[in-house]
Every structure is written in C-alpha cells, then in structure tokens.
Amino acid sequence: MNTIAGGVCAPRGFRAAGVVAHIKNLQTTKKDCALIVSDAPATVAGVFTTNKVKAAPVLWTQGVCVRETARALFVNSGNANACTGTQGLSDAQATAEMVAGALGVPITEVCVCSTGVIGLPLPMDRIANGVSDCLTALSDTGGADAAAAIMTTDKVAKETAVELPLDCGSVRIGAIAKGSGMIAPNMATMLCFITTDAAVRAADLRVLLSECARQSFNCVCVDNDSSTNDTLLCLANGQSGVPLLEPGTAHYAAFARAFHKICVFMAQALVRDGEGATKFIEILVEGANSDREAQLAAKAVAQSQLCKTAFFGQDPNWGRIACAAGYSGADFSPERLSISIEGLEVVRDGTPTPFEEAQAAELMKRHDLHVRVSLGAGPGRAVYWTSDLSHDYVSINADYRS
C-alpha cells in the first residue's frame, strides 16, 4: 500500500472542486463550497451523528444512503443548516436539485452536507452560485480545493490517498475531512468523505464503514461535543477495473486494512488540528475487565478538562488521570492501578513511583504524548486520541459566531 497524491480525486473516475461562495458572510474569502462527482454511479454508505438534533442535510443524505447509489456530493461550510426547521429541509433538497439538474442525474443520487454556524437559514442565492462555480471548476485535480472548501476553524486541510496493488490491478482510496471543534466520539463526529474506485457492495461498505468508524472516529475527542452535522460518507465507483471485492477474500481483507488505516489517519488528523491544540495525546488503557470498560476509562481520561489542561501546562499531574479512570464507570481495584507517561512509570499498583520531576518535565514537552493506564490483569484494551485544552480553545469558541 502506497500513499499517493490527489486526495478524493486519486481514485479513478472522481472529479472535485472547491470555490468561494461567501456562505458565512460577504467578507469571507475562503473557499466554502465543494463538489465531488463520480463519473459512474457509485455505491454509497454513510455513518451519521447520533445527535437527536440532526441537521437538514444529514436527514437528506441518510435518504440517499438508503438507496445505496450516489453520483455527487455537494458540501458547504460556514452554515450548518441545522435547527432551521422545515425551511432547512427544503433548502437541502433544493441544493441537491440544482446539482442533479446540472449533472443530469437523479436528485436521489446527490448527497449534501453542511458545516458551520447552527440556526441560520442557508443563503440559497449564494449556494446557487457555489453550485454553479463548482460545476465549472470540476476537475480530476480538484481534491485539494475540495479539502480546503470544507474547512471551518481547521488550521490545516486534511486529505490523504493510498493505492493498494492487487494481483489483478490496483484500487485506490482517497479521503478528505474537516473537524477541529465539536469533536466527540459518538459515531462520526465531523465530516469525512472517502472515495474509492474499488467495486464493493453497499451492504459490505456499510459494515466496513461502521467498523472502521468505531476504531477511528469514535476514538477521538477534542471537546466532547457531538455535532448536529457529523457525517462520514464513502463512495465506491468500481472504476479501478478490479473485480468486485468480496468479503472473506484476501483482496477484501487487504482493502479493509487500507480503509481502516485511512480512517485512523483522518481521525488522528482531526485531533492534531483540534481547536487550540498544542499536543496530540494517545491514551492507552490495558488490563481492564473488557474492551468496553477499557474504552470507558480511556474516554474519561481523554475527555477530562483537568487532564487536558494539565497536558497543556506540560504538568505530569497523573493524579487527574487516576481520578478520571476512577469516575469513568470502569470497574477496577485502585490497588492495581498503574500509569506511565511517555514510558515513565508514575504509579504502580496504586502507589506512586518516585520519579525525577526534571525528567518528567522534559518528557511532557514532547508534542506527541503517550499515556498508558493499566487497570489490572484483565484482557480489556482500548485506545483514544485527544488534544489538550488551551487558552486558544477558549478564544476560538468564545467568539465563533462573530
């Protein structure tokens, strides 16, 4: 498996574009509308927010996924089209209609996604301009523009692509994602769009997507808030020429591994670009009674404001890690609790291990931190990825709408 250029346009038969349509306001000069088109009908599968308050485009695109076939995906940033009532629903449908009309495809094969401020009506005149400009700009090198157009508070665009050589040809997988705040592990908590030229049945794609989300996007958090618009979508258009990938075959296993790797890469990219983040922290919990309990503990540490501010302060304040594990709901004996940070053991079997503060302070300066928590001798194990909580996080979010 090799990393290749091109993002969502790397797989054969996909074109994309990203343009400036002033969605948030007329002063905005960043790209804010993206279009991804598959030249052939693609099987589609999605994982969506579990939030009760689902944005209108989420409801629309869930309908597309039920029909299992998609030709295009239109995305705007700057406005979430969430909490917008019935107007929001007709705006989402009208957006799909514009794209479908221009491409000459059924409206039921056009996914739409939105991300940005909640509760404002979508500016449909500007959306119309965005659709029209995207159609003009569509190209097989447009992946980077699309990646840029879906960003909100993201500092870096997130895209990747891989090529997987198989004996009968090769398949490619490309992905773009956005997400920096309102990130919490609850199904898919951001926007991520994956394209592949593999031929995969929709039912198989759904299973693969859910399974990969569970081990990637559901294992990250920035601020524990699951958004109203979270969407993970995959379009598989079969244009690689490689025959249908069937579960149970070596080819499918290789494809699933590559797919999983793409998801983990993108999920980690969200955390690395977490709002205000100065660190990337991996929380590994072992020795739990079950994977589920390990996950509870890892999630509690990853979400703890006190742990996250300590990471920001480069303070090896492991007591907060023990505290978070303690209230996580995971069952364990505190006398069996052991913790290490960057390989430095700070607690063993519930008793503090003497360590050099200077050495710990030096280790805490690293950008990537690895925290290992052992709850005992059980078989349960889980990993979570989180960012730190900084002054910049507060600044960014105290002043988002303005």
Next chain:
Amino acid sequence: MNTIAGGVCAPRGFRAAGVVAHIKNLQTTKKDCALIVSDAPATVAGVFTTNKVKAAPVLWTQGVCVRETARALFVNSGNANACTGTQGLSDAQATAEMVAGALGVPITEVCVCSTGVIGLPLPMDRIANGVSDCLTALSDTGGADAAAAIMTTDKVAKETAVELPLDCGSVRIGAIAKGSGMIAPNMATMLCFITTDAAVRAADLRVLLSECARQSFNCVCVDNDSSTNDTLLCLANGQSGVPLLEPGTAHYAAFARAFHKICVFMAQALVRDGEGATKFIEILVEGANSDREAQLAAKAVAQSQLCKTAFFGQDPNWGRIACAAGYSGADFSPERLSISIEGLEVVRDGTPTPFEEAQAAELMKRHDLHVRVSLGAGPGRAVYWTSDLSHDYVSINADYRS
C-alpha cells in the same frame, strides 16, 4: 427561618478552628488545617464521591459514618491524601488518632478529610502541628477560620448559617464548603460540612442528606471531573434543646426545608466561585418525558465546553444548546424544541425566532444567566447550575501542582 452569623459554630455546642500548617509547602501562608468539634456526641451522616479511586480519608470517614456518631472533624487542604497506597490509609488513621487522643474521644468518632494535590504523601509532621495548633485555637467563633482553611483554588470562603424558630425553641444549621474545580455532579463533588444542634436520628439524617445532595450538589458542575475526595458530612448534636425531630411532623418538614435551602445555597456558591468563572448560569429543562430525561439534557448543556465558552464570550449561540440537548440521551422531537435565554425566545418548536442581536448581546452581559429549554409537552423538569469556561480556568489548571 433567618440567616445568622457564625457558620459551623452557629449551632450550639460546636467549636472550630483554622490554622496555617504549611501543608502544601513551607512557602504557603494560607490557613490549611481546620478542626470542628462537637461538645456532645453528634449523629453523623455522609455522602461521598462515587469515584472508584477514593482518597484514604474518604475510606476512613465512611467507617465513622457507619458507626453513626462523631465528635470531631479534622480537615487539611493542600494535599488530597489520594492515590497514596497503604501509607495514605495509615496516615489518615494516625491523623484521627492525634485528634482523638487530645480530645479524649474514641478514634472511631473522628472524621478526617483532605483536599489538594493527588498522589503525594501527607506531611505528617506538619499535620501534627496543624492538629495541635487547631486544638489550641478551638473556639465558638472559629467557623470563619475553618471555612478559610479548607479552601484550595477557591477565591471566596463559603459559609452560611440559619436559625429556624419552632414553637418549642429553635434549631440552627451551619455549613462551610470548599470547591471550585474538579466539580461535577456525581453524589457529592466537593467538601461541605454541615453542623446542626437539632436532634435527628442518624438514619433520618442519611436520607435527608442524600435527598438534599441529589437536588443541590448533584445539580452543579464546573468542569465535569468528579474528585477522589468529595465529601458532604453533617453532624447533628442535639444541643438546641428542641426534642428529637421525627420525620412526618411539621417540625421535621420545616427542618428539612431549611436543610435543603442550605445545601442549594452552598452548591450554588461552589459554582459562583468556579475556577475562572465569570458567570453563573442556571439551565432549566422542562417538557421532557421524565425528570430523569430533563436532567440528562440539563446536565449535557451545563457540561458542554462549547456552551460554556459561548457563555464566557457572551455569545447567544443557542445552536450549541440545541446540539447538547440533542446528544444528551434525552428523547425528544427536535420540532418541539424551544429555547430562551434571559427570557428572550431564540427558538420555538424547532424553528429560530428572529431576535435583535443587539438586545441579545445586552442580555448576555448579565452575570447571572437563565437558560430555559423546553423539549416538548412532557412532565419532566430539572435544573442545573454551571459556570462558564474562561481563559482563567485554563491558566489555573495548566499550572496547579507548581
């Protein structure tokens, strides 16, 4: 019921003290050891952290509460004596022993509590000095010193007392509390000590304390982290001269109301003094299917980092409130969701209500904010109290141990 002076010493037969014992380090000049003594044996009840990792003094004091009688309570701040292994347990017991020996009471009637940094051994020589100085300083006007001595990152001391006139005399209730960070609604999430000269059976006191905690300390959060040391204790010494208060009587009902009011006052005081807090926000959720679901929604909004930073930024960003209600686990139809902030309706039945941004901005400047969320037409209702998330919160917690 009248508010009176004296804090925990307001009820008859209680003396207290607070002294400087340099527990955190020799540079500390703040009071950090407190002692509360009941001249007569008092019935005692406690509510403790549900954290799996319980501090040694919590385990000790739970044992005292099982025996239902206490004479004294010694508290140190600056060191939590948590995650300190077997050494921590013997240190807690040794502390109780010093107090018991000096007062000539059974060791099993001495409660001990600690709050501060996790994972460091208790400096027992300084604790011994603290105990000894407290014994010297004990007086019936020592309530304020005790309130000061239990503070950590608290900016203001928290104490209150009331007198409840009854036809056969009067009973008094006094309380002190500390807590500003690591505050989350999970049983009792701070230290709070209540004294009363009422005569109440231990079993009744336990029920009353749990019920009041559920509607007060369990309805507040600062940062969603439940500490290892949370303790709510009440000592009732019967020195008022008023006969035993029996549940089911008018006297008991009046006492329970006063007790509840004290708990709510102290719980709100914790939030008002929340680390870095610039606002006090009440989240009222109505129209839920049940009180339990209302509480889920209120808690999610109260804990949301995004809502809390918006409050700090004085931004009426109600979309984040809708979002938090949506992922809270409460069941509701988004088309029934209504939200108002300081009486200004911003969403009705899932559709944004047009409002003047200038008016909203003016309302958001208030220190106390009231958010009302209606989920529909159900009977469920709950209230939560929370603080905002500010730059100062991050500063305080990035640099706690040093």
